[in-house]
Amino acid sequence: MIDEQAIDWEGLRSFVVVARCGSLSEAANQLAVSVATISRRLDSLEEQLGLRLFQRGPRGAALTGAGQTILAVAEPGARHLGQIARLARALQDGPNLPSVRISATEAVIADVLAPRLAQLRADDPAIRIDLEVSNDIANLNAGRTDVAIRMVQPHEESLVARRLPVIRMGLFASQSYLAGRNPHSITLASEDLIWLDPAYGDIAENLWLKAQGLEGQVCFTSSSVRSLQNAAVAGVGIAPLPAYAAKAAGLVEIPQSGLPERIPWLVFHRDTRTTPRLQRVRHWIVASFKQAISPAGER
Incomplete structure (x- = not known):
């Protein structure tokens, strides 16, 4: 008999991420753990459920029929767990507030955001910022990233995407x-x-x-x-x-290369759209883009 209270929620979360990625290594990268940890969690979950959830091989991890059925139930639960993490970050207050984690491409971090951190600090000296080089939207959904800047507009209903100045x-x-x-x-x-x-x-x-x-x-x-x-x-x-x-x-x-322009998007979760601290950071990001990418910024 399956003990409902013994279900490993980290195992379920890892199961959902592996199912999305089709790869233990990519899932481990997204969850910031080792492949061995992911494998151990999946083994434990399969043992708890008495089911084989994946066929694992050198080309990745493919869901079994049972795995597909379990995923349909587990995926909404994983989204709710991510929502809890996001809300917890947004509700925290006091002198030990967590850093605001911003995920963006290397060029955006190095040339747009990092040179203008002093402006944000002048506005709010207590704020702490983590700049993460990444193109992945998964960390935003999982609650580990507060704001992302992406070169492709995401269409998930849970996310808000606002267009930033065009990059020539x-x-x-x-x-x-x-x-x-x-x-x-x-x-x-x-x-x-x-x-x-x-x-x-x-x-x-x-x-x-x-x-x-x-x-x-x-x-x-x-x-x-x-x-x-x-x-x-x-x-x-x-x-x-x-x-x-x-x-x-x-x-x-x-001249006359004809390279296409890039359209960056400021992306954040709907749950955090009214959090004052995150609103302040998002306004700073927009201002930083306008300063960096305006014609004056191209001189």
Whole structure:
């Protein structure tokens, strides 16, 4: 007989995340625990329920028929557990308030938010901020992240997404790489390109590269936009970069690239929309984007 009081809620939460991801390693990354811990939780849950929930193999973890049935009941429960965590963070008060965790891309954190933390601290010296480099929306749903900035609009009903100023993208190189050449005369088919890692998949920059037939010109790739910028500054080649950051680094734009603009979204959970401390942080984020990405910020 199954003891309802003995059900491991951490095990159920891990089960739901693994089911969403299809991978123990990805689930472990989202939950900030080891793969061994995830595996141990799943083993314990399967033993408690007397059911095999996953078929685990080198290609991931696939739900069994029983696992799919259990997921339909467990997933709403996991959302409620996340809601409890979010509400607890929002309701906490006093001198030991938790940090506000903001999740964003590396470039946004390094070039938009971090340089303007002093403005937020001047407004509220007691506030503490954690800046997390991530593209994952799962941590926001789980209650471990308070605010996220994403380059794709999420559509979950539980989330609020507000559009931020458009980020103009362009191709940039250093004066040393150009070696006196007119940027208007550059033919990309005969240049060295430094680009985002193909592991990012079909993001706008990678689709543009394929459409232009320039994949053979790429001499260096990285998952880090800041690495691409530093390589461009060092004269390695031409890189796709946010205009505001590239110009601040002294790089020269190669005109008429036709790279698509990026639309960032400020994302937060509906449960926290009226929390004064989080409202203050969200207003600061909007102001930081306006300062960084306005035409004046691109000078």
